[in-house]
Amino acid sequence: xxxxxxxxxxxxxxxxxxxxxxxxxxxxxxxxxxxxxxxxxxxxxxxxxxxxxxxxxxxxxxxxxxxxxxxxxxxxxxxxxxxxxxxxxxxxxxxxxxxxxxxxxxxxxxxxxxxxxxxxxxxxxxxxxxxxxxxxxxxxxxxxxxxxxxxxxxxxxxx
Amino acid sequence: xxxxxxxxxxxxxxxxxxxxxxxxxxxxxxxxxxxxxxxxxxxxxxxxxxxxxxxxxxxxxxxxxxxxxxxxxxxxxxxxxxxxxxxxxxxxxxxxxxxxxxxxxxxxxxxxxxxxxxxxxxxxxxxxxxxxxxxxxxxxxxxxxxxxxxxxxxxxxxxxxxxxxxxxxxxxxxxxxxxxxxxxxxxxxxxxxxxxxxxxxxxxxxxxxxxxxxxxxxxxxxxxxxxxxxxxxxxxxxxxxxxxxxxxxxxxxxxxxxxxxxxxxxxxxxxxxxxxxxxxxxxxxxxxxxxxxxxxxxxxxxxxxxxxxxxxxxxxxxxxxxxxxxxxxxxxxxxxxxxxxxxxxxxxxxxxxxxxxxxxxxxxxxxxxxxxxxxxxxxxxxxxxxxxxxxxxxxxxxxxxxxxxxxxxxxxxxxxxxxxxxxxxxxxxxxxxxxxxxxxxxxxxx
Amino acid sequence: xxxxxxxxxxxxxxxxxxxxxxxxxxxxxxxxxxxxxxxxxxxxxxxxxxxxxxxxxxxxxxxxxxxxxxxxxxxxxxxxxxxxxxxxxxxxxxxxxxxxxxxxxxxxxxxxxxxxxxxxxxxxxxxxxxxxxxxxxxxxxxxxxxxxxxxxxxxxxxxxxxxxxxxxxxxxxxxxxxxxxxxxxxxxxxxxxxxxxxxxxxxxxxxxxxxxxxxxxxxxxxxxxxxxxxxxxxxxxxxxxxxxxxxxxxxxxxxxxxxxxxxxxxxxx
Numbered sequence: 075x076x077x078x079x080x081x082x083x084x085x086x087x088x089x090x091x092x093x094x095x096x097x098x099x100x101x102x103x104x105x106x107x108x109x110x111x112x113x114x115x116x117x118x119x120x121x122x123x124x125x126x127x128x129x130x131x132x133x134x135x136x137x138x139x140x141x142x143x144x145x146x147x148x149x150x151x152x153x154x155x156x157x158x159x160x161x162x163x164x165x166x167x168x169x170x171x172x173x174x175x176x177x178x179x180x181x182x183x184x185x186x187x188x189x190x191x192x193x194x195x196x197x198x199x200x201x202x203x204x205x206x207x208x209x210x211x212x213x214x215x216x217x218x219x220x221x222x223x224x225x226x227x228x229x230x231x232x233x
Numbered sequence: 234x235x236x237x238x239x240x241x242x243x244x245x246x247x248x249x250x251x252x253x254x255x256x257x258x259x260x261x262x263x264x265x266x267x268x269x270x271x272x273x274x275x276x277x278x279x280x281x282x283x284x285x286x287x288x289x290x291x292x293x294x295x296x297x298x299x300x301x302x303x304x305x306x307x308x309x310x311x312x313x314x315x316x317x318x319x320x321x322x323x324x325x326x327x328x329x330x331x332x333x334x335x336x337x338x339x340x341x342x343x344x345x346x347x348x349x350x351x352x353x354x355x356x357x358x359x360x361x362x363x364x365x366x367x368x369x370x371x372x373x374x375x376x377x378x379x380x381x382x383x384x385x386x387x388x389x390x391x392x393x394x395x396x397x398x399x400x401x402x403x404x405x406x407x408x409x410x411x412x413x414x415x416x417x418x419x420x421x422x423x424x425x426x427x428x429x430x431x432x433x434x435x436x437x438x439x440x441x442x443x444x445x446x447x448x449x450x451x452x453x454x455x456x457x458x459x460x461x462x463x464x465x466x467x468x469x470x471x472x473x474x475x476x477x478x479x480x481x482x483x484x485x486x487x488x489x490x491x492x493x494x495x496x497x498x499x500x501x502x503x504x505x506x507x508x509x510x511x512x513x514x515x516x517x518x519x520x521x522x523x524x525x526x527x528x529x530x531x532x533x534x535x536x537x538x539x540x541x542x543x544x545x546x547x548x549x550x551x552x553x554x555x556x557x558x559x560x561x562x563x564x565x566x567x568x569x570x571x572x573x574x575x576x577x578x579x580x581x582x583x584x585x586x587x588x589x590x591x592x593x594x595x596x597x598x599x600x601x602x603x604x605x606x607x608x609x610x611x612x613x614x615x616x617x618x619x620x621x622x623x624x625x626x627x628x629x630x631x632x633x634x635x636x637x638x639x640x641x642x643x644x645x646x647x648x649x650x651x652x653x654x655x656x657x658x659x660x661x662x663x664x665x666x667x668x669x670x671x672x673x674x675x676x677x678x679x
Numbered sequence: 680x681x682x683x684x685x686x687x688x689x690x691x692x693x694x695x696x697x698x699x700x701x702x703x704x705x706x707x708x709x710x711x712x713x714x715x716x717x718x719x720x721x722x723x724x725x726x727x728x729x730x731x732x733x734x735x736x737x738x739x740x741x742x743x744x745x746x747x748x749x750x751x752x753x754x755x756x757x758x759x760x761x762x763x764x765x766x767x768x769x770x771x772x773x774x775x776x777x778x779x780x781x782x783x784x785x786x787x788x789x790x791x792x793x794x795x796x797x798x799x800x801x802x803x804x805x806x807x808x809x810x811x812x813x814x815x816x817x818x819x820x821x822x823x824x825x826x827x828x829x830x831x832x833x834x835x836x837x838x839x840x841x842x843x844x845x846x847x848x849x850x851x852x853x854x855x856x857x858x859x860x861x862x863x864x865x866x867x868x869x870x871x872x873x874x875x876x877x878x879x880x881x882x883x884x885x886x887x888x889x890x891x892x893x894x895x896x897x898x899x900x901x902x903x904x905x906x907x908x909x910x911x912x913x914x915x916x917x918x919x920x921x922x923x924x925x926x927x928x929x930x931x932x933x934x935x936x937x938x939x940x941x942x943x944x945x946x947x948x
Binding site (some may be wrong): 362646 | 854860861862914918932937940943
């Protein structure tokens with residue numbers, strides 16, 4: 075009895091560890107998250123060569139990451155060079171929140187980006203802000219990676 | 234030995250004979266009350282007139298079906314199968330043979346009569362207590378034939394009130410957002426329907442994004458958020474005329490609009506420079522008043538039924554929580570303290586509860602709590618659901634749910650659901666398309 | 680390289696062996712349901728006494744033998760509940776039952792909660808929603824229904840055999856009947872006084888001569904509309920339960936009864 079119990083247990087544990095290992099392997103290859111912020115290159119478009127059009131945020135957060143600031147510096151430089159161009163900053167949220175609060179947080183994210191651009195000399199007359207809350211996701215998946223791609227502020231040429 | 238027992242008996246019996254035995258009945262069953270809804274009787278001439286005008290075979294039968302469905306959907310009544318009815322509608326209406334109805338276990342009976350008189354629809358109905366063998370209520374209505382569905386709803390309200398002691402909620406409408414298309418680019422339109430899903434009408438065309446509509450207490454106007462010309466603003470829409478106008482002249486996004494209980498003001502959020510605060514605007518004199526002034530996000534405001542207090546959603550303590558304050562913005566008090574994030578607070582028409590959405594460990598909940606934050610009760614759990622709205626009698630909550638998509642991003646749908654305050658009777662509300670953001674009107678007759 | 684693999688393999692195997700020996704077998708054991716008290720075998724006496732389930736069987740068997748001679752003395756089952764010749768149980772039987780007398784009234788429910796807990800245990804293994812499940816009100820449905828089932832079964836009086844150990848007082852028997860007949864209107868406000876007192880006059884066969892609502896004036900008071908609804912539901916319950924199953928003896932005692940209907944417990948939750 076004791077022996078059979080041990081054998082059964084051993085079998086179960088081996089199967090369990092195999093399954094766990096498989097899961098672990100899967101995570102690594104698709105993971106493009108640092109903390110909770112998307113760091114990959116899917117979905118990114120370019121305002122100009124080398125100028126990504128968007129920055130990403132952590133869940134419930136509206137602060138800029140180091141990577142975001144770098145992207146925005148590039149955008150600011152490009153905007154200084156093309157002084158006639160105006161942009162709209164579109165703020166978005168993921169679907170894991172209530173609709174109205176998501177509208178507000180989208181607006182706040184877009185404003186974070188706007189404030190940073192302004193510190194690099196871009197006039198606020200050239201930047202308008204528009205929040206879409208969770209209404210326009212770029213990835214329709216229901217998983218943390220998809221959600222991280224949706225938490226974004228996108229700079230769109232207005233003219 | 235026996236003598237001993239005889240003595241005891243003699244002592245005990247006389248004492249027992251004098252005391253009135255009181256028995257405490259503290260339990261019963263919570264199953265729906267069995268009622269029989271007899272088809273309303275109708276004479277041949279009236280029947281043919283209505284057939285011509287309304288294109289319905291038997292309007293007496295149709296109206297009783299509305300009553301039957303309403304009672305069944307409420308979860309409190311069990312309408313019995315008509316095939317078992319022994320008495321014909323016309324006889325039953327005059328003097329029911331209660332033994333016949335008792336036989337099929339009906340405890341209440343509804344009978345009535347429909348006539349076409351002076352180009353109008355006249356309905357009289359009676360509610361009978363089958364066990365006591367007497368009439369409980371008798372009423373008559375006259376209206377234009379096209380209102381025949383409302384007659385069914387009004388009869389249900391009267392019966393419901395008489396049998397439960399509560400106001401009814403059947404003669405009401407629901408406004409919601411009708412949705413279609415891929416999740417990344419949904420086409421949304423404002424839509425309105427009777428509470429039982431009939432008479433669905435679209436109010437906007439779908440050319441711009443529309444969200445979060447609300448009825449005015451008079452039921453004639455609707456306020457909502459529209460992205461007309463890519464500028465998200467709060468609008469007013471007159472249901473009768475279809476006219477729309479933007480509310481106020483705000484230099485930024487306004488959203489989350491509601492009416493005050495007297496219908497004179499719109500309360501909403503205004504977002505500027507990353508901060509969202511709550512404002513009101515008087516619809517008559519157009520005066521705008523600022524209610525909250527805090528660097529946090531303040532949104533989803535909801536008035537108490539007496540208009541003296543407001544409950545709202547704020548992240549001033551880092552995460553979304555529920556607060557209450559006086560209607561002038563003073564005495565802000567946090568009332569949600571459980572584990573998780575709280576949103577969309579709505580004050581019950583009864584004044585004693587606030588319904589909300591809660592997110593905790595990846596699950597969404599619809600719940601209620603008392604207005605001081607105590608007695609939190611979660612009614613239902615789901616992958617995603619939010620935005621409860623109260624029926625006018627404060628008994629039922631309508632909200633919406635979205636489904637998870639698969640690994641390919643397919644399978645997205647949004648539907649309206651309702652649940653009783655007690656946590657019973659959770660059911661999906663049928664809509665012609667996918668639907669979200671529901672809001673319940675007040676009783677149409679009042 | 681090879682050395683590292685060997686060391687890793689040995690260490691992993693060691694880990695597996697240690698885990699295997701220390702853990703109990705991980706798969707589920709078959710659930711052991713305690714035997715449910717066969718509550719059909721209820722007779723009326725002064726005290727409610729339903730002994731603890733597993734012991735009940737033994738007590739039942741013991742008493743069955745002792746009571747065999749009494750079987751022929753019993754009245755035919757029909758409507759009326761069986762009552763013993765003596766109002767007071769014989770002393771030697773009393774001693775056997777004395778142990779669990781305190782627990783009787785809770786016992787039927789106790790058995791039910793044991794069963795319920797067992798299934799909740801199963802649930803915990805599959806989902807971890809335990810903390811929130813407690814908040815969701817559905818449990819009210821379960822307890823309401825299990826109570827309903829239990830009380831319905833107690834009404835099944837049609838067995839001839841007398842298992843003297845199990846008894847239920849007249850009061851509990853009456854309660855059980857009315858519980859089954861009372862459809863509580865769910866729309867009542869749960870924070871108000873929901874007490875309706877009704878006086879009954881009964882005939883010897885348990886049918887009702889007349890009913891009287893004690894707080895009659897409250898029926899038409901403004902703002903107390905729900906009281907009328909509550910009172911009517913209580914009257915319906917009484918009518919539905921006619922004829923009441925009453926003891927065959929002692930008519931003088933129970934020809935007038937007062938039923939206190941209180942919906943608060945059921946609605947408060």
